[in-house]
Amino acid sequence: MLQPLQNVNQERMPALPANVDATLGLLERHDYVAERRLATAVFLALKLRRPLFLEGEAGVGKTEIAKVLAAGLSRPLVRLQCYEGLDTAAAVYEWNYPRQMIEIRLAEAAGGIERAELSHDIFTTRFLLRRPLLQALSPEDGKPPVLLIDELDRADEPFEAYLLEVLSDYQVTIPELGTIRAQTPPIVVITSNRTREIHDAIKRRCLYHWVDYPDARRELAIVRRKCPAASESLACEVVAFTQRLRALDLFKAPGIAETLDWAEALVALDRITLDPQTVADTLGALLKYQDDVAAITPDVAAKLLREAQPAA
Amino acid sequence: MSAAANLPGWGSHSRGHVADNVLYFVRVLRAAGLPLGPAKVIDALAAVEAVGVDNRTDFREALAAVLVSRREHLPIFEQAFDLFWRNPRLLEKMLAALLPKIHGRAADVDENLPARLAQAMLPQPPPSGRGEEQESELDAAFSFSAREVLQRKDFATMTAEELTEVKALLRKMKLPLPSRPVRRTTAAARGRAIDLRATLRGSVGAGGALTPLRYRARRRRPPPLCVLCDVSGSMDRYARMLLHFLHAITSDRHRVHVLTFGTRLTNITRHLRHRDVDVALGRVAGAVEDWAGGTRIGRCLTEFNRHWSRRLLGQNAVVLLISDGLDADAGDGLAFEAERLAKSCARLVWLNPLLRYSGFEARPAGIRALLPHVDDFLPVHNLETLTDLAKALAEPHARGNAALAFAN
Numbered sequence: 001m002l003q004p005l006q007n008v009n010q011e012r013m014p015a016l017p018a019n020v021d022a023t024l025g026l027l028e029r030h031d032y033v034a035e036r037r038l039a040t041a042v043f044l045a046l047k048l049r050r051p052l053f054l055e056g057e058a059g060v061g062k063t064e065i066a067k068v069l070a071a072g073l074s075r076p077l078v079r080l081q082c083y084e085g086l087d088t089a090a091a092v093y094e095w096n097y098p099r100q101m102i103e104i105r106l107a108e109a110a111g112g113i114e115r116a117e118l119s120h121d122i123f124t125t126r127f128l129l130r131r132p133l134l135q136a137l138s139p140e141d142g143k144p145p146v147l148l149i150d151e152l153d154r155a156d157e158p159f160e161a162y163l164l165e166v167l168s169d170y171q172v173t174i175p176e177l178g179t180i181r182a183q184t185p186p187i188v189v190i191t192s193n194r195t196r197e198i199h200d201a202i203k204r205r206c207l208y209h210w211v212d213y214p215d216a217r218r219e220l221a222i223v224r225r226k227c228p229a230a231s232e233s234l235a236c237e238v239v240a241f242t243q244r245l246r247a248l249d250l251f252k253a254p255g256i257a258e259t260l261d262w263a264e265a266l267v268a269l270d271r272i273t274l275d276p277q278t279v280a281d282t283l284g285a286l287l288k289y290q291d292d293v294a295a296i297t298p299d300v301a302a303k304l305l306r307e308a309q310p311a312a
Numbered sequence: 313m314s315a316a317a318n319l320p321g322w323g324s325h326s327r328g329h330v331a332d333n334v335l336y337f338v339r340v341l342r343a344a345g346l347p348l349g350p351a352k353v354i355d356a357l358a359a360v361e362a363v364g365v366d367n368r369t370d371f372r373e374a375l376a377a378v379l380v381s382r383r384e385h386l387p388i389f390e391q392a393f394d395l396f397w398r399n400p401r402l403l404e405k406m407l408a409a410l411l412p413k414i415h416g417r418a419a420d421v422d423e424n425l426p427a428r429l430a431q432a433m434l435p436q437p438p439p440s441g442r443g444e445e446q447e448s449e450l451d452a453a454f455s456f457s458a459r460e461v462l463q464r465k466d467f468a469t470m471t472a473e474e475l476t477e478v479k480a481l482l483r484k485m486k487l488p489l490p491s492r493p494v495r496r497t498t499a500a501a502r503g504r505a506i507d508l509r510a511t512l513r514g515s516v517g518a519g520g521a522l523t524p525l526r527y528r529a530r531r532r533r534p535p536p537l538c539v540l541c542d543v544s545g546s547m548d549r550y551a552r553m554l555l556h557f558l559h560a561i562t563s564d565r566h567r568v569h570v571l572t573f574g575t576r577l578t579n580i581t582r583h584l585r586h587r588d589v590d591v592a593l594g595r596v597a598g599a600v601e602d603w604a605g606g607t608r609i610g611r612c613l614t615e616f617n618r619h620w621s622r623r624l625l626g627q628n629a630v631v632l633l634i635s636d637g638l639d640a641d642a643g644d645g646l647a648f649e650a651e652r653l654a655k656s657c658a659r660l661v662w663l664n665p666l667l668r669y670s671g672f673e674a675r676p677a678g679i680r681a682l683l684p685h686v687d688d689f690l691p692v693h694n695l696e697t698l699t700d701l702a703k704a705l706a707e708p709h710a711r712g713n714a715a716l717a718f719a720n
Contacts (some may be wrong), residue, residue: 083495084494084495084496084627085494085495085496085497087496087497089509094509095508095509095512097508097509097512100512101512104512104515104516118516119516119517122512122516153626156494156495156496156627157567158496194622194623195622195623195626196536196567196623196624196626196627197623251617251618291652
């Protein structure tokens with residue numbers, strides 16, 4: 001089953017966007033309010049069939065792009081979460097040892113099996129467990145998926161080195177089976193929180209985009225889209241407050257994910273407007289470091305609030 | 313083009329003489345830091361034989377193809393080639409003794425030539441008796457340039473003879489960190505986990521019969537290292553030497569990051585990764601703008617904590633803080649940032665050259681602010697202390713106990 005049947009489901013897959021505007025529209029339809037630079041990077045990645053390398057602070061919507069692309073292009077999403085020590089057995093493939101052992105016992109019981117034949121029999125695709133990278137390169141339904149390699153900075157350098165082969169030729173080598181090459185390359189999205197620098201060799205093969213915090217207008221659009229329960233005025237206040245918070249000298253500025261959390265928290269508390277007490281009570285949704293929470297004293301919060309709320 | 317025009321003296325010389333020259337040339341390159349084994353001489357001779365010596369360009373490219381294996385070696389090779397093959401007999405003379413001709417040659421030497429190459433070209437053993445006049449002139453020229461260089465802080469052309477030996481030793485130093493187990497595993501005879509894959513393959517090879525179990529164990533490697541090196545005026549002398557040490561331990565393989573600070577923070581990791589130490593230090597000199605200036609440790613640590621710590625201090629990193637702790641801001645805000653730094657890394661080691669004084673007291677405000685938060689407080693003023701560093705770091709440590717020794 002490793003060589004997938006082609007064009008089985010391909011006609012049901014929407015065509016790739018033809019230009020940047022179409023890409024922007026595609027993301028927009030799936031509730032991702034992207035800036036034009038990001039849409040350009042996404043468009044080029046699709047057009048040039050290059051992996052998209054997204055780097056940025058936590059909570060700015062890097063992973064979301066892969067999900068939106070999968071949904072928008074009707075492709076399955078194959079996700080590989082990276083961690084230290086990630087090896088081929090967890091990332092690419094593993095042999096199904098229990099089944100292989102049973103097969104060997106059976107062969108023994110039957111008797112008269114040639115050594116070479118046995119070796120040939122138990123190292124076949126029947127005994128292969130397919131992990132995310134292999135799934136992405138040779139999808140079972142023939143649909144090239146969206147491959148999300150999430151938080152690559154958490155993996156160690158040997159895995160990065162392994163990825164080079166995968167990303168440059170879209171192929172993996174299984175010693176017992178040979179080289180498996182993707183007939184149609186998957187759409188690859190790599191994200192990194194930059195807890196360490198990713199090697200240049202990887203970056204060179206990718207289209208790089210730094211995902212920044214959104215400006216006020218875009219953030220408001222995101223809040224309106226993702227948290228429709230919040231009233232117009234509350235959304236405005238939340239965004240204005242968060243934007244001013246980011247301008248402060250904080251250890252970890254709140255991301256868009258935090259803004260949305262906060263907006264939802266305020267909705268859950270039935271607030272329709274911000275007041276100093278509410279801000280103090282719910283600051284934990286925005287700031288995740290004690291130093292930062294301590295830095296937002298009631299005075300600072302009140303000042304930010306005055307600026308954030310339009311003069312009544 | 314004829315050999316006579318481009319390679320003077322070659323036409324009349326025997327094949328054996330060419331071989332000698334190639335051998336010498338490889339030696340020069342080796343002395344200049346190119347990793348060339350004896351087999352390379354044979355390869356080089358084979359290459360020269362294949363292309364002949366009629367065309368200087370072919371000759372040069374043939375040698376380059378064999379002798380250069382990294383892009384950063386190419387400039388060294390080119391400079392050495394130009395210098396060396398202008399007169400093939402020159403180096404013989406240089407190596408044998410200082411003859412009158414050398415005087416003219418030395419004046420020819422490109423001023424920007426990496427110091428290591430210039431030294432590799434010059435004779436190591438002092439000549440006895442002959443040519444004393446020339447020798448003293450050369451010596452004067454070099455010590456003058458050394459002094460000049462010291463003032464201008466141009467590392468690439470620094471040839472202070474008294475430091476050369478120490479630098480050579482520094483360059484051979486290894487990463488002083490003990491390795492720790494990581495999550496990745498490797499085949500091991502006495503591992504804890506069974507390697508099913510290898511076991512099964514063995515079993516198939518034995519025709520399905522029972523085979524001994526194979527095992528895997530955790531691989532070990534040193535943790536990432538982050539070095540914060542003070543390059544302010546008071547640290548100048550040490551920082552310059554330590555850069556040679558830092559260059560030796562900075563490589564892609566070892567996860568080492570080096571930042572300098574004085575009045576501002578500069579990440580010099582990329583420059584140090586250049587394999588050639590002269591070029592690397594030259595680039596560092598270009599990148600560090602606050603060399604031998606003031607110190608604002610607190611501000612630089614703030615910047616580090618904010619912009620770099622999350623990128624560099626993952627995976628149980630160890631931080632080496634190289635500083636005398638003399639702070640222009642009198643330790644303002646330093647304690648807070650030092651605490652944050654200590655909490656962001658697995659181990660905070662402070663190397664302080666001032667510790668060489670037996671009567672060292674933690675008086676200055678900067679030192680008092682830093683000391684409670686560091687895990688180790690070690691001297692770093694000579695080769696011996698650097699060698700001991702590996703030993704000290706191999707020992708298990710308790711967090712933040714460095715201050716105990718100075719608690720008074």
